[in-house]
Amino acid sequence: MAQMTMIQAITDAMRNELKNDENVLVFGEDVGQNGGVFRATEGLQKEFGEDRVFDTPLAESGIGGLAIGLALEGYRPVPEIQFFGFLFEVMDSVAGQMNRIRFRTGGTKNQPITVRAPFGGGVHTPEMHADSLEGLIAQTPGIKVVIPSTPYEAKGLLISSIRDNDPVVFLEHMKLYRSFREEVPEEEYTIELGKAAVKREGKDVTVVAYGAMVHSSLKAAEELEKEGIDVEVIDLRTVSPVDYETVMESVKKTGRAVVVQEAQRQAGIAANIVAEIQERAILHLEAPVLRVTAADTIYPFSEAEDVWLPNHQDIVEKIKAVVNF
Amino acid sequence: MKHVLESVENQFETFQILNEDGKIVNKADMPELSDEELKELMRRMVYTRVLDQRSIALNRQGRLGFYAPTAGQEASQLGSHFALEKEDYLLPGYRDVPQLIWQGLPLHQAFLWSRGHFAGGQFPEDVRALFPQIIIGAQYVQAAGVALGIKKRGKQAVAVTWTGDGGTSQGDFYEGMNFAGAYKAPAIFIAQNNGFAISVPREKQSSAKTLAQKAIAAGIEGIQVDGMDVLAVYAATKHARNRAINGEGPTLIETLTYRYGPHTMSGDDPTRYRSDELNSEWEKKDPLIRFRKFLEGKKLWSEEEEAKVIEDAKNDIKEAIKKADQAPKQKVTDLIGFMYEELPVNLQAQMEEYQAKESK
Numbered sequence: 001m002a003q004m005t006m007i008q009a010i011t012d013a014m015r016n017e018l019k020n021d022e023n024v025l026v027f028g029e030d031v032g033q034n035g036g037v038f039r040a041t042e043g044l045q046k047e048f049g050e051d052r053v054f055d056t057p058l059a060e061s062g063i064g065g066l067a068i069g070l071a072l073e074g075y076r077p078v079p080e081i082q083f084f085g086f087l088f089e090v091m092d093s094v095a096g097q098m099n100r101i102r103f104r105t106g107g108t109k110n111q112p113i114t115v116r117a118p119f120g121g122g123v124h125t126p127e128m129h130a131d132s133l134e135g136l137i138a139q140t141p142g143i144k145v146v147i148p149s150t151p152y153e154a155k156g157l158l159i160s161s162i163r164d165n166d167p168v169v170f171l172e173h174m175k176l177y178r179s180f181r182e183e184v185p186e187e188e189y190t191i192e193l194g195k196a197a198v199k200r201e202g203k204d205v206t207v208v209a210y211g212a213m214v215h216s217s218l219k220a221a222e223e224l225e226k227e228g229i230d231v232e233v234i235d236l237r238t239v240s241p242v243d244y245e246t247v248m249e250s251v252k253k254t255g256r257a258v259v260v261q262e263a264q265r266q267a268g269i270a271a272n273i274v275a276e277i278q279e280r281a282i283l284h285l286e287a288p289v290l291r292v293t294a295a296d297t298i299y300p301f302s303e304a305e306d307v308w309l310p311n312h313q314d315i316v317e318k319i320k321a322v323v324n325f
Numbered sequence: 326m327k328h329v330l331e332s333v334e335n336q337f338e339t340f341q342i343l344n345e346d347g348k349i350v351n352k353a354d355m356p357e358l359s360d361e362e363l364k365e366l367m368r369r370m371v372y373t374r375v376l377d378q379r380s381i382a383l384n385r386q387g388r389l390g391f392y393a394p395t396a397g398q399e400a401s402q403l404g405s406h407f408a409l410e411k412e413d414y415l416l417p418g419y420r421d422v423p424q425l426i427w428q429g430l431p432l433h434q435a436f437l438w439s440r441g442h443f444a445g446g447q448f449p450e451d452v453r454a455l456f457p458q459i460i461i462g463a464q465y466v467q468a469a470g471v472a473l474g475i476k477k478r479g480k481q482a483v484a485v486t487w488t489g490d491g492g493t494s495q496g497d498f499y500e501g502m503n504f505a506g507a508y509k510a511p512a513i514f515i516a517q518n519n520g521f522a523i524s525v526p527r528e529k530q531s532s533a534k535t536l537a538q539k540a541i542a543a544g545i546e547g548i549q550v551d552g553m554d555v556l557a558v559y560a561a562t563k564h565a566r567n568r569a570i571n572g573e574g575p576t577l578i579e580t581l582t583y584r585y586g587p588h589t590m591s592g593d594d595p596t597r598y599r600s601d602e603l604n605s606e607w608e609k610k611d612p613l614i615r616f617r618k619f620l621e622g623k624k625l626w627s628e629e630e631e632a633k634v635i636e637d638a639k640n641d642i643k644e645a646i647k648k649a650d651q652a653p654k655q656k657v658t659d660l661i662g663f664m665y666e667e668l669p670v671n672l673q674a675q676m677e678e679y680q681a682k683e684s685k
Contacts, residue, residue, distance in 0.1 A: 051477065056504070056507075057500075057503060057504055057507050059500045059503070059504070061466055061496060061497055061500050062466050062469065062497075062500035062501065062503070062504045064466065065463065065465070065466020065467045065468075065469060065470050065497065065500070065501060065504070066466065066469055066470040066473060066504060067470060068466075068467045068470055069466075069467045069468060069469060069470015069471035069472070069473065069474060069484070070470045070471075070473060070474045070477075071470075072414070072455065072467070072470070072471050072474065073414075073470075073471055073474025073475060073477075073478060074474070074478075075474055075477070092460055092463055092497075093463070093466065096460055096463070097460070097463055097467070101455075102663060102664065102665070102666075103443075103660070103663045103664055104446050104456055105446045105447060105448065105456060106443040106444060106446045106447035106663055107447070107662065107663045108446070108447045108448060108450075109455075110666065141664065142664055142665070144669070164666075165666040166665045166666055194669055194670060241669035241670055241671045241672075242671075243670070244670065244671075245670070
């Protein structure tokens with residue numbers, strides 16, 4: 001076991017898979033000799049060579065096409081999009097091509113691609129770096145969306161994503177890259193995609209969260225414990241497909257729920273969770289399911305992040321509103 | 326100041342071997358093709374012309390769905406395809422179904438693709454090709470990836486892709502060529518310039534005098550070819566293939582061609598934007614007429630032979646449509662089954678729902 005940050009755990013997962021499968025290729029802007037703008041691919045080119053880990057021209061759409069073509073030749077591409085705000089440049093490759101190839105070929109071809117990209121606020125990045133766009137891809141059939149919140153899970157989920165024979169978008173929250181260390185086994189292990197984790201057991205109210213909001217939710221739960229409110233926190237880990245079984249089990253136990261996301265209210269995936277809860281567990285609800293989200297504006301100018309991003313106080317307030325309904 | 330633009334344009338003269346009268350005008354570049362190969366090329370062009378005529382008729386009868394006419398582009402499509410090998414990988418656009426057929430896609434599957442049936446996309450394993458791409462330009466960036474894959478595997482093969490003149494305005498057109506160039510990947514990019522992107526004339530796409538010169542932006546070789554001259558298209562593609570497998574990187578080939586029919590059979594009316602004069606001008610350049618003259622001059626082609634090809638094509642098409650008719654109707658459970666290797670929970674639930682519905 002070693003103490004690792006999330007970024008180290010991610011590098012470790014890629015190293016493991018580069019070693020494990022000669023078809024794994026890691027590429028993107030500055031991922032080679034430079035080791036990535038966040039050092040996610042640090043040392044990988046040196047260890048595995050330029051044939052396996054390489055830089056690309058600066059063109060996201062081209063990177064997407066490159067991944068699709070390499071997959072058609074039997075490779076297992078792990079391309080990086082430097083910041084997920086640049087997704088729009090490669091939206092067709094991700095949401096119009098790689099997710100549809102198994103379908104369009106009647107199951108005769110597949111796309112074992114893992115698109116890695118950082119996102120998320122709280123680190124004062126310039127425009128179009130921090131936007132939460134997972135909702136766009138979660139609406140797209142044929143692709144899975146994974147968002148880890150801890151180093152341990154990042155490694156296990158990334159190995160699973162790379163081994164998945166269908167495309168996965170793997171989103172890495174920038175604020176979580178180095179915010180804490182955790183024990184991460186050095187040997188390989190996997191965490192099943194599409195499975196949520198109960199991060200804190202409680203009996204009064206269920207909080208469903210993902211990404212950085214998992215930690216804010218845990219902080220809110222701690223605060224509310226002092227007030228005698230027992231909060232159960234579920235980390236979705238995969239936002240498409242969602243593990244509704246775990247969500248429903250919890251909601252049926254607590255009778256109350258709050259869904260927390262960093263994305264704007266009209267974006268993200270919180271509305272899906274609310275809809276499924278009301279379809280499947282309405283008779284168990286003591287109160288409406290409320291959402292904690294950002295405001296429906298463009299992602300803020302960096303100096304306004306503190307007032308704009310949802311935080312644990314917002315979560316505390318919503319939980320209280322649900323409990324006192 | 327030097328006239329840079331003029332000096333660039335002068336580098337892209339139209340490459341031609343056979344003129345409109347079927348005479349060889351460029352002996353030096355005449356490709357080495359046996360009599361049998363020359364005849365096979367003619368056979369394929371005639372067959373494909375019949376396929377186009379029948380496809381339009383079948384579409385009008387409602388027995389085919391989406392169809393993008395090909396008449397006029399036989400030299401461009403089949404001349405380029407004839408220079409390829411079985412191990413080469415094809416990334417066609419939506420008008421490039423003939424290349425797939427000659428690569429080995431059974432005709433009835435091409436018809437099923439037109440109708441919108443999943444079996445049309447289930448290519449035989451030995452047909453190295455992707456389905457016809459609807460998103461204009463996407464095939465170009467994907468071709469760069471396939472070509473890089475081929476290079477990494479150390480195969481003696483190329484990735485070949487086709488787009489139209491309108492498609493050269495897309496970002497992916499440029500990115501695809503530029504990526505392949507940066508990796509010196511074995512790719513052949515073909516821009517079939519038939520003068521119109523639906524109703525928009527080629528001149529409105531770009532003020533560049535040729536489309537072939539767009540290769541300069543990627544730092545790769547570009548060739549403009551008479552796309553109604555099957556020998557020139559074949560020779561240019563063969564040259565590009567040789568360069569590619571020798572590690573010299575990609576080539577862009579612009580073929581100057583014409584489509585006699587509408588853009589697609591989905592309600593396009595070409596009389597709104599093309600004159601009769603323009604049509605008849607291009608009809609004189611018909612690739613079949615000049616190649617027929619050439620072969621007849623060499624005593625390699627006769628009316629009887631042509632009639633036989635036409636009859637064979639008609640019979641094959643009849644059989645293929647019959648076979649397509651026999652394809653089982655698609656079910657939602659089929660479609661769900663093609664989504665993932667392992668169904669996620671939401672689709673597992675929907676699979677059960679539709680299984681129950683379908684068993685009623």
